Amino acid sequence: MSALALTLGGLTLKNPVLTASGCFGYGLEYDDFYDVAELGGICTKGLSLHARAGNPPERICETPAGMLNAIGLANVGVETFCRDKLPILRQRGVTVVANIFASSVADFVAITERLNAETGVAAIELNISCPNVTEGGIEFGKDARMAGEVTRAVRAATKLPVWVKMSPEAGSIVGVAKACEDAGADAITAINTIRGMSIDVEQNKLRLANRTGGFSGPALRPIALRIVWEIVGAVSIPVIAIGGIGTTRDALEFMAAGASAVQVGTANFVDPSAAKRVLDGLRAHCEAHHCDVQSLIGAARG
């Protein structure tokens, strides 16, 4: 096994650098930039049972060292993904984590069953924390009992590893993470965006049509780090960190806090090859320090 490879909840990854759902399309938009099969994995745009057009504009705005988005889970739907996108990803050897979203437990299971019929899906990531849709979404992620129920149902429906993506807005995030672990989750992803708002004071108008949007980017990093630290201390399954990670230094910080892997999100918008830069830097770090990634995980926890 190379110094960068790791086993994460029963799944072997080439390396611990992944891309975050919603910030990397379906992984097929990067042909001009680099071979995404090099990455530890890609998390797809959140897939729903049926295609969704998403929210009306304006959907995004910039904030200090970050941005707000209210895309509304625009996506092609699981069927089109399986038909048009997945075969290409599979053929290229891309490690695909299917991020899925639904407004009912039954639909989460239905999407999972559709994915079961395909080869080339490495894991399923449950989005129970989208702040930008009215139905379902974040409501599952705020409540330990409901989060556990969704996780248990999907767990029972598939042999694939199941990751659950945490909302930073749960009253007790640790409580939700533990409930997901108890329900059979293989890993915890933390964190999704946190709701924010922006007003154009010249027109006294909200900048987003959805009024609020998910806040992401470097400004989110210290909050994400604190939450990752807390979850790592409370569960025994691996934690995959996300929140303002754009450089190798950021990735090392989250791994030192105990994250087993990282996801690069908003940084992809600034630089399409951001995740590859993080990976190349991590490889160089491991070579320079004669270490493997396992030794980086939890290095600051003492």
Added chain:
Amino acid sequence: MSSPALARRRLATFPLLRRESIGGLYHVLTFEDRAGTHALPGQFTMVRGAEWGEAPLLPRPMSYLTGGNTPSILIKVIGEGTLRMGRAEPGEPFTLLGPLGQPWRSPSPGRRTVLVAGGVGIAPLLFLARSIAATGAPKPLSIYGGRSAKDLPLDDELADLTELQITTEDGSRGTRGRVTDVLGELLGPDREVFTCGPDRMMAKVAELCAARDVPCEASLETPMACGYGVCLGCPVPTTDQAYLYACMQGPCVDARRVDWSRADHAPKKGATQLRVKA
């Protein structure tokens, strides 16, 4: 409609070769690209100062004014990012991702080209006018409008390349009024319009063209985070009750595809979900 082969997109860091302040809030930034930027008129680039750190975070979408070894953009200082661009000194490194998006379609040989520009919307139209001049085709007609005489950057170059009419809302130059007040005179069965400017202006241009059955191509401007089809932050409502994404399906589109009544003002929360295009 022919679709020219588009160059491979790349992210590269270029030094600023020069910044020309052209009055008011307007500047032309020219970069040095030794490999050459193979941009077509109407394509755009995501521009960001390489030394900006983590704020302002996102690159800014800008139409190319020129390509080649000296790609350039026209900016108006309106926020933090353009303020920094407007203060940049030669040598300062910038990252440019491009060329991005759909270029202007090729002007139809049988029709006289009419360019309709508002403010900084002149940038992609000047690029087009230069490429038309290079083919030896008849000089396009053009209308260029702004709030006042101060809001007509690069008007002299457009005057060289086209038969130009100017309008200003305050009457400080040209005809008092808006571009759409004089556009009617230039429309006819043998004409073809290319427009870029504020949404309200383009909506009116599109309406006038549709009424006279004159083809109209518009260059869309929306907020954008990535510029290459992944953030999904740039939807534009279409007449078939869907969205097109300005970064990949635009910025240059047939104006008849756009639902201009909705493009200009976002529907209220709770509005019916539009369906996704197949």
